[in-house]
Amino acid sequence: MSLTLKLSSLFIRTLSKPIANRLKAQAREHERFRRMCVSLAQALHRFDMRLRLGAIRDTTAAERKAAKDAADAAVKKLQPTAPTVKTEAEAKAEEAAAAKAKEAALEAEKQPPKPRIRPLSESKAIDSGANFISETFLFLVAGGTIVFETWRSRRKESTRREDVESRLSDLEESEKAARKALVALEREILELKGKNGTAAKDHKRILPREVWEVEEKEEKEEAQNQSWLSYVTSFFSFGQGQPSGPESADQASETSKSVVDKLSPHSPVPVAAHKSLEQPKSS
Numbered sequence: 001m002s003l004t005l006k007l008s009s010l011f012i013r014t015l016s017k018p019i020a021n022r023l024k025a026q027a028r029e030h031e032r033f034r035r036m037c038v039s040l041a042q043a044l045h046r047f048d049m050r051l052r053l054g055a056i057r058d059t060t061a062a063e064r065k066a067a068k069d070a071a072d073a074a075v076k077k078l079q080p081t082a083p084t085v086k087t088e089a090e091a092k093a094e095e096a097a098a099a100k101a102k103e104a105a106l107e108a109e110k111q112p113p114k115p116r117i118r119p120l121s122e123s124k125a126i127d128s129g130a131n132f133i134s135e136t137f138l139f140l141v142a143g144g145t146i147v148f149e150t151w152r153s154r155r156k157e158s159t160r161r162e163d164v165e166s167r168l169s170d171l172e173e174s175e176k177a178a179r180k181a182l183v184a185l186e187r188e189i190l191e192l193k194g195k196n197g198t199a200a201k202d203h204k205r206i207l208p209r210e211v212w213e214v215e216e217k218e219e220k221e222e223a224q225n226q227s228w229l230s231y232v233t234s235f236f237s238f239g240q241g242q243p244s245g246p247e248s249a250d251q252a253s254e255t256s257k258s259v260v261d262k263l264s265p266h267s268p269v270p271v272a273a274h275k276s277l278e279q280p281k282s283s
Contacts, residue, residue: 009145016141020134027130037129042119044132048118085204182207183215 027037120128186206205212 009149012141012145013138018137020137023134023137023256024130027126027133034126037133038122038134039129041125041129044128045120045125048115117219179211179215183212186212 119125176224189206
């Protein structure tokens with residue numbers, strides 16, 4: 001991250017603190033802002049108390065269930081397992097104990113009354129609402145700064161990658177153009193040697209094998225791609241006759257060039273193929 005962006009983010013965070021303090025002061029002075037802070041603070045207080053009471057209710061529910069299980073066990077214990085002869089006093093005492101255990105079980109099953117949440121006082125509500133608004137403002141400023149820094153770094157990285165890809169493509173195009181020029185220059189040199197009648201052993205490839213092999217491969221691929229186009233265009237040019245004059249001479253020149261291209265690295269260039277180019281055209 002650049003130094004300017006760091007200083008800018010630090011300046012924004014430092015400037016946001018007095019703005020947050022100013023928001024607190026406005027909450028105490030401005031009537032509408034004060035009412036908004038009070039309503040916001042009361043809503044946050046109710047939400048916080050409900051969360052706390054929900055956690056407490058979980059423990060009390062477990063305690064009620066344990067008390068209910070104990071009362072049911074006490075009722076079952078008082079019930080006789082075998083028929084016995086009891087006196088009137090024992091029967092009354094047993095009935096009273098069973099009724100008491102049943103009442104305890106019913107009390108355990110009852111839901112506790114819904115607790116009433118007492119609202120905050122006006123002064124506490126104003127302070128709480130103003131603090132919440134100021135902290136929210138500081139959080140938004142810090143979060144926005146982080147998001148902007150992340151977006152800027154990603155954009156810079158993507159721009160750098162695009163620049164590298166563009167340079168690589170330019171280098172590939174320039175390398176391809178240079179290779180084509182070298183191959184064409186080699187062909188011209190071999191043709192000149194054939195026309196001058198030099199020895200056959202001197203008619204060898206000048207460029208390295210890797211250079212002209214790649215060029216020949218690309219030329220074959222281009223010829224295959226153009227074959228379909230020529231096949232389609234042949235239907236439109238049907239009936240126009242065979243080319244003559246300069247076009248036939250161009251075809252002969254292309255034929256001689258193809259003969260030179262098919263040579264191996266150590267094979268001589270046939271001089272007869274090049275001497276045919278020197279013969280004057282029949283009028």
